[in-house]
Amino acid sequence: MKKSAIFGLVVIAIAIAVIISTYSSSSTYGTFTDAKEQASTMQVVGKLNKEKELYYDATKDANYFSFYMKDNKGAECKVIFTGTKPQDFERSEQVVLTGKMVGNEFHASKILMKCPSKYTNDKMEETEFNAKQASL
Amino acid sequence: MDTVFKGEHLLPGQLGQFFVVLAFGAALLSTIAYFFAANDINKLDKSWQRIGRIGFWLNTTSVIGIGVCLFYIIYNHFFEYHYAYAHSSRSLPVYYIISSFWEGQEGSFWLWTFWQAVLGNLLIWRAKSWESPVLAVISVAQVLLSSFLLGVEIFGARIGSSPFILLRDALELPFLKRPDYLAFVRDGNGLSPLLQNYWMVIHPPTLFLGFASMIIPFAYGIAGLWQKRYKEWVGPAISYSLFAVMVLGTGIIMGSFWAYESLNFGGFWAWDPVENASVIPWLTLIGAVHVLIVFKNSGHAYFTALFLTLISFVLVLYASYLTRSGVLGETSVHAFTDLGMNAHLIIDVLVFLVIAVVAIVARWKELPFSQKEEETYSREFWLFVGSVFLALSCLQLVAVTSIPVFNAVFGTKVAPPNEPVTLYNIFQGAFAVVVALFMGFTQFLKYKKTEPARFLINAGAYLLSAILIGGVVVWLTGVYKLHTVYSLLTITAIYAVLSNGKVLADALKGKLKLAGSAVAHIGFGLLLIGAMISAGTSKVVSENATGEMYSEEFAKANNPRENIMLYKNQPVQMGEYEVTYTGDSIALPNHYFKVDYKKKDAQGKVTEQFTLTPNSQANRKMGLVSSPDTKHYLFHDLYTHVSMAPIKYEDELRQQAGGGDDGHDAEQNDDSNYDAPVPHQVAIGDTIRYREGFMILKALARQTTLQSIKLKADDVAVGAELEITTHGKVYKALPVYLIRGNNGFDFAKKVEDAGLKLRLTKIIPKDNKVEITVYQQPESKKQYIVMRAIMFPYINFFWSGTIIMVIGFLMSIFRRNKELKTV
Secondary structure (H helix, E strand, O other): OHHHHHHHHHHHHHHHHHHHHHHHHHHEEOOOHHHHHHHOOEEEEEEOOOOOOOOEEEEEEEOOOEEEEEEEEEEEEEEEOOOOOOOOHOOEEEEEEEEEOOOOOEEEEEEEEEOOOOOHHHHHHHHHHHHHHHOO | OOOOOOOOOOHHHHHHHHHHHHHHHHHHHHHHHHHHHOOOOOOOOOOHHHOOOOHHHHHHHHHHHHHHHHHHHHHHHOOOOOHHHHHHHOOHHHHHHHHHHOHHHHHHHHHHHHHHHHHHHHHHHHHHHHHHHHHHHHHHHHHHHHHOOOOEEEEEEEEEEOOEEEEEHHHHOOHOOOOHHHHHHOOOOOOHHHHOOHHHHHHHHHHHHHHOOOOOHHHHHHHHHOOOOOOOOHHHHHHHHHHHHHHHHHHHHHHHHHHHHHOOOOOOOOOOOHHHHHHHHHHHHHHHHHHHHHHHOOOOOOOHHHHHHHHHHHHHHHHHHHHOOOOOHHOOOOOOOOOOOOOHHHHHHHHHHHHHHHHHHHHOOOOOOOOOOOOOOOOOHHHHHHHHHHHHHHHHHHHHHHHHHHHHHHHHOEEOOOOOOHHHHHHHHHHHHHHHHHHHHHHHHOOOOHHHHHHHHHHHHHHHHHHHHHHHHHHHHHHHHHHHHHHHHHHHHHHHHHHHHHHHHHHHHHHHHHHHHHEEEEHHHHHHHHHHHHHHHHHEOOOOOOOOHHHHHHHHHOOOOOOEEEEOOOOOOOOOOEEEEEEEEEEOEEEEEEEEEEEEEOOOEEEEEEEOOOOOEOOOOOOEEEEEEEEEEEOOOEEEEEEEEEOOOHHHHHHHOOOOOHHHHHHHHHHHHHHHHEEEEEOOOOEEEOOEEEEHHHHEEEOOOOOOOOOOOOOEEEEEEEEEEEEEEEEOOEEEEEOOEEEEEEOEEEEHHHHHHEEEEEHHHHEEEEEEEEOOOOHHHOOEEEEEEEEEEOOOHHHHHHHHHHHHHHHHHHHHHHHOOOO
């Protein structure tokens, strides 16, 4: 066989390996119930429950932040994050957690939150009205 | 309804919009004219070419016109324009007005089309016989880029987004309908604090010059196929590819340096989709450069060279689709928001993909494929293999980064990997091992044929020394504790540096033209070593073992805790340093924290001392935005950033700076910030102890002046000179007692740094004593910061490797340009 043909096969093999491993390493978005059933790390999408307490007291422990989140199925769970409270967390619209369930608490190693954009209309409205009151 | 709006400046916007449309039209004209010029059989007839040039120059002028109008609007704070409102504010200094210029999508499209126009003019001047076909391709790109700025509605669909849209048109708000609405729009939204950094002034222009120059090799590739000059295009394509790779590489590393210096994710590379999107075309074009050289020297690998050259530019467009369409959504922290241009961006990618595919398919039968087989012991074969590996590494980057795209296309819900950074590090590391190995031994191969025995001895000897040196490095830096890939990569990168060092040494003895590639390879090798060691062995210094434990299980699963808390003026031991948060200084809008670092030897003598000032900005819209401060040593960096601090919002600080009033109510409120007061009766020389130190009453002295009150002739004012010692620091305070007529008043003195308020509350003449009332702040009211510190070893290899690599690229460009005789 020609050398280039062998090399071509090697390249194709590696390409397939890369693609398969990409998808085997990719994760799935789950719910708290899924997380409870499988002990492995997964990503949960949901909303912060703004009515319940967000606990962070740097003077007690700078690396402990807890809050309650509702996943997309509506199940609620206490979440603990080892780290400082992300700024403006209260204003988040959507939260993506990476972590796993320990007992009845979800221990998150990563929080990704979506805030209302700086420039979207509803946010604009709020700031504009402030300006208006101030000038009257 | 025609409302006359007060105070608007409509002329610059109308002029700007005129230029936008003109730029689009002129680019279209230029495309058509150059197309006919390139297809013209009579090469002496220059009339189409002349029209093409006029079109392109008109396009360039309009693009500059757009820039001038937009800058004028932002510079003069015309907030009736949405772009100025959204991206700037009155308080921005001029150099940040420049960065606000390209904060938005429209501005960055402008930057891109501007560079492309500049490069187009360069080619009109230099490309000679290539001008018509090459500029035809570039003009197509100009048409598409300027269409992104149009903001015109055609058949009910809005095409592009104009930077000159008015605020009242952009937003549907009732008060914007009022004729005097501008009176309420006093200030703009401002520039994101993260971008208020000098790197943000120069990083985007460099990056976009890199993106813009990627089109030149693409255009030459297409032109070569189109004009059936199948081999000639390779020469100029090599030079311009080297230029593109150099500039884009510089731009990417500038971004990485900005992230390292001013963002707080704690590192210089995070494999964020936005970063990946810019590094993918860079890698493929580097692959392309190598294969182009292979073809030039040996006639092999024509298709791979062509393919990589063309795909690189298509990937640039794909990258802009990824970052600008909002498709990345929840996977990326810093992609642009969606401007509803999804379809438009996809069309942009498809247009160039189709051009490339059609050109290749149409000419397939005539392409100069080599029939011979490469020799195994030849440079061309292994250069080719190495480049293919480089391109393969991109496949993984593309696949993982595109997960959201696949989700959007197929409606699946696949989440990106849980630990993307580790995944990328190991995957890309593995590819880098192979590439670095090739970078090493290919240097011992010659084109056509090399004598195997000689090659094996040379390459083997260097590999052996690399293993020895690398082994020591891996051992000393502790890389061996990590995944094996890290150790392998360190060794192979050292191999690449060594063997290219040999080439460089030879080059200095005579074969000077080979120096460029050797220098670039050495730079890349050093960059890999630096990245590997510093990312792999970076260590959080601010580990916190204290802190209340919530549950044992929790503590077990979550160590180490990476933030420590520092109360003001209370030293904390952190690793080998004693750190103290000693004070603040405010330079609006930033709040700087002084953090004092001390290193002591066994006897407790201070051997090293320095102060870092990380800063934060409490922004109403974005929350606390922190920038780190870094102590640079030759062989490592100590990086410190504040992750949490109870500081006031920017606007509160501004108000405070405007003048505070301390009414009686304020005084009452103030007391609630302290623990219950404790009175002490003391004589001169007595000591008062309190929780965090002690104070001595040094003297009582009659005061002739008081800060806030004018003294009358019969007033008696007595001051108590107190010397306070706390946490190794000494402060002085002078509370005053004033007797006016039959009334006594006392004036408290605050020692903010010590968290104390002191009052001279009573004078007791018969005992020769006074009463000092001590207020001290409870722990929770005391000022504190929560801080994270990371040690990055050998990071300077990374930066210096980058600089060396860029120098190498520059040398190669000069060499290739000398070889080039453009007709």
